[in-house]
Amino acid sequence: MVLSMKNVLSKIKKLFVSLFTTIKSALFVKDIKCIACSSELDKPNKYCMCEDCFAKLPYNNGHICYKCGTNIVGSGSYCLNCKDSQKDYEFARAPFIYGGVIQTLIYKLKYSRGKYLANYLSLFLVDEFIKTDWQIDAVVPVPLYIKREKKRGFNQATLLSSQFESVLNIPVISNNLVRLKNTPTQTKLTKIERKNNLDKAFKVLDKKEFKGKNVLLIDDVFTTGATTDECSKVLKSVGVKNIYVLTLAHVKLDIPMY
Ligand SMILES: [Zn+2]
Ligand SMILES: [Zn+2]
Structure with a gap:
């Protein structure tokens, strides 16, 4: 009886210790590391990044195409692509140019168990959105x-949309626009091949859910714009009013795309 009482007391003590440790670690967070370089941060910050990495982010703040947001040289307002073709979306923007720190973070997010990074990266998209005057009803x-989503365990674009719901209270509709084909990477294809590659690749399941709405399309990287074009075409065909596009990064293409 005495022994069993001792056991009970010891269990209670352990329980208290474990509870105390949990509360302590929750209250006094230490070992917060920069999401890019893993160096220890003195104090937590919004993006969980050290000053060095934050300063090294490749901001897309130079001269950009008014329509698609790609970084361009010269004094024109549009890139070659947007000059020559009509788009179903209004505008596309990206806070970063694909490369350096942001490329590493996107890679980690997608291929290296970096699901947790999405919450921080999503904040960059929210900040970019706040700079615009876009009126939207939903994020897509x-x-x-x-099959690709099942293999990866998640869709990075859905994770990158998360803060629109939690910070701005804008609904995310992630299961109405669906992808019917596994399309290989678009970068090395010609314009015609890209078009064929994506032909009938997307479909809307419930047209009524999108009809008359203004939507914001979210993706991780804007490469050739072919995916954005195709998604926008499908969304427009079911009665979406205006489509805006935000991606984390815009690939800077050294050679003219078309
Ligand atoms: Zn760092
Ligand atoms: Zn453009």
């Missing part, structure tokens, strides 16, 4: 082909 992540 660019879908992945179902």
Whole structure:
């Protein structure tokens, strides 16, 4: 009886210790590391990044195409692509040029168990959105082909949309626009090949849910714009009013795309 009482007391003590440790670690967070370089941060900050990495982010703040947001040289207002073709979306923007720190973070997010990074990266998209005057009713992540999503365990575009719901209270509709084909990477294809590659790749399941709405399409990287074009075409065809596009990064293409 005495022994069993001792056991009970010891269990209670352990329980208290474990409870205390949990509360302590929750209250006094230490070992906060920069999401890019893993160096220890003195104090927590919004993006969980050290000053060095934050300063090294490749901001897309130079001269950009008024329509698609790609970084351009010269004094014109549009890139070659937007000059020559009509788009179904209004505007596309990206806070960063693909490369350096942001490329590493996107890679980690997608391929290296970096799901947790999405909450921080999503904040960069929210900040970029706040700078615009876009009026939107819902956020729509660019879908992945179902088998690819199952293999990865998540769709990075859906994760990158998360803060629109939690910070701005804008609904995210992630299961209405779907991808029917697994399309290989677009970068090395010609314009015609890209078009064929994505032909009938996307579909809207419930047209009524999108009809008359203004939506914001979200993706991780804007490469050639072909995916954005195709998603926008499908969304427009079911009665979406205006489409805006935000991606984390815009690939800077050294050679003219078309
Ligand atoms: Zn760092
Ligand atoms: Zn453009």
